Amino acid sequence: MTMTPLEALPRVVVWFSCGAANAVAAKLTLAKYAGKNEVVIARCVIDNEHPDHDRFAADCAGWFEHPITELRSTEYTDAWDVWERTRWLVGPAGARCTTELKKRVRQDFERAGDIHVMGYTAEETKRADRFREQNWELTLEAPLIDAGLGKADCLAMIERAGIELGAMYRLGYNHSNCIGCVKGSAGYWNKIRVDFPDVFDRMAKLERNIGASICKVGDARTYLDELPPDAGRDEPQLDIECSLLCVMAEQNYK
Structure with missing residues (x-):
């Protein structure tokens, strides 16, 4: 053919x-x-x-x-x-x-x-x-x-x-990643906490269930339910x- x-x-x-x-x-x-x-x-x-x-x-x-x-x-x-x-x-x-x-x-x-x-x-x-x-x-x-x-x-x-x-x-x-990207920084997740609180809370519970955390504050791994609200840098302006x-x-x- x-x-x-x-x-x-x-x-x-x-x-x-x-x-x-x-x-x-x-x-x-x-x-x-x-x-x-x-x-x-x-x-x-x-x-x-x-x-x-x-x-x-x-x-x-x-x-x-x-x-x-x-x-x-x-x-x-x-x-x-x-x-x-x-x-x-x-x-x-x-x-x-x-x-x-x-x-x-x-x-x-x-x-x-x-x-x-x-x-x-x-x-x-x-x-x-x-x-x-x-x-x-x-x-x-x-x-x-x-x-x-x-x-x-x-x-x-x-x-x-x-x-x-x-x-x-x-x-x-x-960026246009998923809401609640696991590659996000502490500053990103603090913004998610404000804009999408349900996503933040669900991920915080999942972290505890799995026994793994996404973010670092300084050199220390930090669970979302312990993340200080002022941790991380703000998302940069576009x-x-x-x-x-x-x-x-x-x-x-x-």
Whole structure:
């Protein structure tokens, strides 16, 4: 059977998690590959995310003029299910929820030869390098790094596209991770205590049940139910600014 031109070229998979950076990475990737390669914008849906993520994803799909493929774990219902069943929150190798709800879902979906696109920004070259080292068998493209685009550029590009930033950004968080991210600092968790007290209380109880704590105060591990309300640094204010590189990158899809 003869392959079509699209089938003969590697599939391009953009990993979209409702953050500003991977939304811009998806837009740039479509400008580069649409009509040449099969392009899939894949979202690992996790129910611990803010419900506004669905609105943001729908707005982005309209901007992309391309559908977003939703993927889910077939083993776990959400991050709470992962933590409660595995009794593992986070460690030197990372968060167990990320492994089960993102990495394994990605591995089930990927095909040999895929080009994987991720929204690493210009500030995250070390993260991209580490991903390549740990996943040497995969082909990674990082269009934001290639274009010199930082996080402030990406936030500005989303606003300039007429898309309202996600709720977590608007609440003052500097990322769009799940509500109650186990990789968060003491300052982050003190903000969660104020904004999402039910999540804070549930995690505090889970820490005690498992016998493991997320945060450090100084060099000491500290359970959330003992976390001083003034511990940690406040979440930094979002920097939203379109640099010259941002304006140049926009020309690729306008």
